[in-house]
Amino acid sequence: MNYDSHVYSYDLVIYEGHSYPQSHPDHLATLGRLFGLTPQDPRRCRVLELGCACGTNLVPMAFRFPKSEFIGVDLSRKQLEVAEKTTRALGLSNIVFHHMDLLNLEKSFGKFDYIIAHGVFSWVSDERQEKILTICKENLKPNGIAYVSYNTYPGWHMREMIRHMTLYHTERFQSPGDKTREARALVNFLAHSVSGENDPYALLLRRELELITQSRDSYIFHEFLEEQNSPIYFHQFIDRAGKHGLQYLAEADLGSMLTNVLPQDIAETVEGISKDMIAAEQYMDFLKNRLFRQTLLCHDNIPLSRILDRRSLKGLLIGSRARPEKESVDLTPEHKEVFRTPEGTWTRVDFPLTKAALMTLSKLWPKVVTFKELFHEAWQMTLQEQSQEAHSIREKKDLLAEDLLFCFAGKVIELHACPQDFVTVLSEKPRASRLAAYQASIGAPIVNLRHETVDLEVSSRYLLMAMDGNKNMDQLADYLSGLEQLGILTIKDKEAPVSSDTHAGGLREKTVRIAQNLAELALLIG
Ligand SMILES: C[S@@+](CC[C@H](N)C(=O)[O-])C[C@H]1O[C@@H](n2cnc3c(N)ncnc32)[C@H](O)[C@@H]1O
The missing domain is CATH 3.40.50.150 (Vaccinia Virus protein VP39)
Known part of the structure; x- marks a missing residue:
């Protein structure tokens, strides 16, 4: 970036960052x-x-x-x-x-x-x-x-080719808007002109075109067209x-x-x-x-431990959104069971204690528990299976910890240093995170209480703004209905359009569904 120019490049084109x-x-x-x-x-x-x-x-x-x-x-x-x-x-x-x-x-x-x-x-x-x-x-x-x-x-060696070519091509353009548009156009032109199903260069261009097509102008400008990117x-x-x-x-x-x-x-x-x-x-x-x-x-003077084991989990809280794939989980050792998160990460487990632990976490979510509490719960659930196994309690604890750490690495369970502070069950008068409600009110990206940026459509944004802990579900449904009558939003039903004679009931159900979705997205605190 150019520190001496009159207008700093990030003042010229604001970087639309995220929560990370x-x-x-x-x-x-x-x-x-x-x-x-x-x-x-x-x-x-x-x-x-x-x-x-x-x-x-x-x-x-x-x-x-x-x-x-x-x-x-x-x-x-x-x-x-x-x-x-x-x-x-x-x-x-x-x-x-x-x-x-x-x-x-x-x-x-x-x-x-x-x-x-x-x-x-x-x-x-x-x-x-x-x-x-x-x-x-x-x-x-x-x-x-x-x-x-x-x-x-090495990944950036390949992307750097694209950066150098777009820098060359956009040199003659002045405004960031023109430069970004031209960078997109060049990659588009190259990706469509270089042919060959298995030609590595053609494949690279197609991959980069995909990235550029999905990216915002501010990303393209600051990633590909900045003076500095090393x-x-x-x-x-x-x-x-x-x-x-x-x-x-x-x-x-x-x-x-x-x-x-x-x-x-x-x-x-x-x-x-x-x-x-x-x-x-x-x-x-x-x-x-x-x-x-x-x-x-x-x-560099701090001794670190590189062995991940039960002791590493000390002081940490464990939670998981993963659910068993089958309705009833077989806890016996010879059965493998799959647990999957809403994001699609998954694990296949046969060790009874781990199956019981994952079932426990799924029931408790969003509550998080210590390893000791989780072991206790899982132990109680698997008393019958314990008799078939030769391991000592200590070995079982170690095996469970090993599985849990593997699940953490695979993003099937979460580990936290602090408790979660959101609710996933709707209360009578739900209360939204004030930060999310503010972001909804100004049309900004919304950050939930898991520090993730979430995408919401219009009716969810309005509902978030209205959930101040003083309105029950009927009042929230009336509020959305009022906005619909004013033509501010259309409450879309994913299943079917609500017919006029069932409008009130249908609207309440939809409001509950939208509210429940907000709760699942970690946007509610009460
Ligand atoms: C690519 S953006 C990343 C912004 C944000 N951290 C994110 O990832 O969403 C780089 C940021 O670093 C800032 N920056 C660059 N050079 C800087 C410097 N010398 N001193 C302070 N900030 C600087 C820029 O203004 C810009 O906001």
Whole structure:
């Protein structure tokens, strides 16, 4: 990016960021605990975000943890104005923003439990990349965790071709709008002109066209057309972090760290040629042609534990949205049962205790429990099966923990450092998250209490705004009906249009369905 030009590129084209659950202190604390760190409780911590843009990631964190302190830094005045407006509207007093170059961030900012730099490292000059690592060292508390994401090789070698070609083609255009349109046009032209079913170049162009077609203008402008975009190999990033006294803690996506998710022969080769875990992950990046990383760092003087076992789960809370595929689950050891989440991740299990544990979690959701509580429940459910098994209680605990960790890596269960604070069962007078209701009122993307950005259609947005804890379902249905009569929205019934004589009943049912969906999306607090 051009720091000297009169209009800063992020003031020219605002980056429409997201909430990033993988950067949330709850997730960072969870991974820290798994690997033997004792991170600060996110409900009482200090968080710094570098390149926080419009605050779409940081503000929801500050909203959720009022006793924690949040500082956002960005060079774009315009983006920070959006962040500040949201902060004022929500009346948050635990978050501040600094309009500044991160190069000028000093030790006087104090120390933080969590430092987040998402989508910044690859997009700044070498000097600023070094400064990011300096901040991650100097401003990080002894048990703190830094999260830095970056574009990586080898995947970016292929995407870089597209970047270079679009940069060349758009050089002669001035406005960001023209440049972005032309970048799209060039990739479209190339993808449709280079033929060959199995030609690697044609395949690459088609993949990139798909990405570009699905992406927003702001992403294309800042990813492909910015002056600065320097991907880096994982091992090089870790080397550079090491020179700053930082060590690799984990990847935000735990599953991508583990060789045992690979087919056995491939895993054995990777382990055989790798001198350490950094090399193993580097080889896995080669295997996956990886493009992007979200790496967690901590101080290099902290002893970490790399063995994931029952002890790693200590202090963590376990929850799962996975449901058994079959209505009745056979707990006997010889039967394999499939459990699947609404997102489509799944696992096949035969160990009775794990089957019972997953059934328990599915019934409890969104409640989360400790390993001890879960083991107790699962044990009670499988008393009959215990007699057929030779393992000691300790071995059974270990086997259950092993399965649960594997399920976590495969995103079938969730681990949390903090309890969930949303409800999934509709109360008589539902109350929506104030943040979500505000975002609905201004037409912004909506962030739920799991820090995910969710897509809602118009009637859901209006219902969210009306759910203030004072209206029952009849009143909410009347409210939606009023809006429909005014022509503001059409309440769509997925099943069938509601005939006029059953309108009142039908409308109430639909309102309940929409409300239930909002509850399932973790948007309600009562
Ligand atoms: C690609 S955007 C990512 C925004 C946000 N973190 C996200 O991922 O949605 C990069 C952000 O870093 C900010 N940035 C770039 N260079 C900076 C610098 N030297 N100091 C502070 N912020 C900077 C930009 O203004 C922009 O908001």
